[in-house]
Structure formats: structure tokens, C-alpha cells
Amino acid sequence: MNETIGMALIIVGLAFDFFGCLGLIRLPDVYNRIQASAKCVTLGTCGILFGLFLFKGFSLAGIKALLCLLFIIITAPVSAHALARGAYLSGVKPCKENVADVYGEDKLKGR
């Protein structure tokens, strides 16, 4: 039973990884690419690691997989946020379909 659920979680994680990379090559802008791929790839890899934990149980490898899941789920949004901020401050403009730029307005007002 555990192995069936782990197999299903691994397949769902593979699908999420693939759709994240598809958004990475498909969307028109740096910010859209971060938005699409960071969440999808993080959730997909966490699904794969949790499926591995369900396969292994509470052994050494399973505990290591849980540690890796915790680390990724903490650090991936931090790195995506830092990359978006660095991309804006390095001068990359949003694409021409964009309608709102609140961070740029705030920087113009000096806040």
C-alpha cells in the first residue's frame, strides 16, 4: 500500500517537474519564468522525495529524504525571490503585456 502511494507521488512529481520546465522555455519574461518554474519544480521534487520516504520507511535513507525535502522547501522560495529582486535591480524590464509595476513605483517614490 505504501509503495503504491509512493509510486503515484513519484509520477505526479515527474509531471510537475516537466510542466515547470515547459513554463521555463515557453513564457515571454524573466518574472513569468520565475513565477511558473520555481513553484512547479519545488513541488515536483518534494513529491519525488516524499515518495522515496514512503518507499524507504523510517530508515536512514528515509530520514535523509525528509531532511532534503525540508531543506528544499525552505530554500527554493528564498532563492527565487532573491533572483527576482536581482533581475529587477539589474535593469530587466517586464514584457509589454504587463499592466502593473508596484515595486518600480515604490522605488520612484523613495520608499
Next chain:
Amino acid sequence: MDRTVRWFIGALSILGVAIVIIYLPLPSMMQWQSNFLSRSFLWLLFSAILCLWRVLRGPTAPDRAVAIDMLGILIVGFCAILSLPTGRDWYIDIGIAWALQSFIGIMALAKHLEGKDLDE
């Protein structure tokens, strides 16, 4: 080229790669490449090739940085899925070390893109 034609070509190529990964018998040198689970890391390799395409074609530097970040997280999942059919648990250790090193490298890249030095 027309938009519909490009969509059709992309969907057809993805379907072809999926069929090759799932059904075609690979020339396997090792015993563990037989069932679906041990073959599904090829799907992650295909996703990594898409990331490398963005590294090659990205117009600006932050595009390439984002693609490198996603490639690092993908490789962690790759190591995790490779430890199941082979039965070698130290692949997860490689995954943990890769996640740590990728996070530190991406933070340094973001700091550099922001226009500061590394000790500010």
C-alpha cells in the same frame, strides 16, 4: 510560422519523447533498467535538456540564472529517483550536498546581479 503549427509540433515532439521513454526497449547494460520506475529518470533528463535550452537561448543574464537554479533542484530529484532501483542510499547524500551548494551559488549570483559585492 503560425502559432497553431508551432503548438502542434511541440505537442507531437513531447508525445514522441514520452512514447520512446515508456515503451521502447532500451539497449540496457544493467539489470535495473527494466521496469518503468527505473526508467523514469530519463523523463527528468528530458526536463533538464529543456532547462539547458533556456541557458543556451536566454536573452539576458537573469534568465540563465533562473534556469541554473531550476536545474539544481531537478538534479536533487534525479539523485533521489536514482537511489530507488539501484538500492544505493548514498545518492540521497549527493542530493543534500547539491541542494546546499546550489542554494549558496544562487544567492551569490543574485547578489552579483543586484550590483553589490559579496560582503555587503
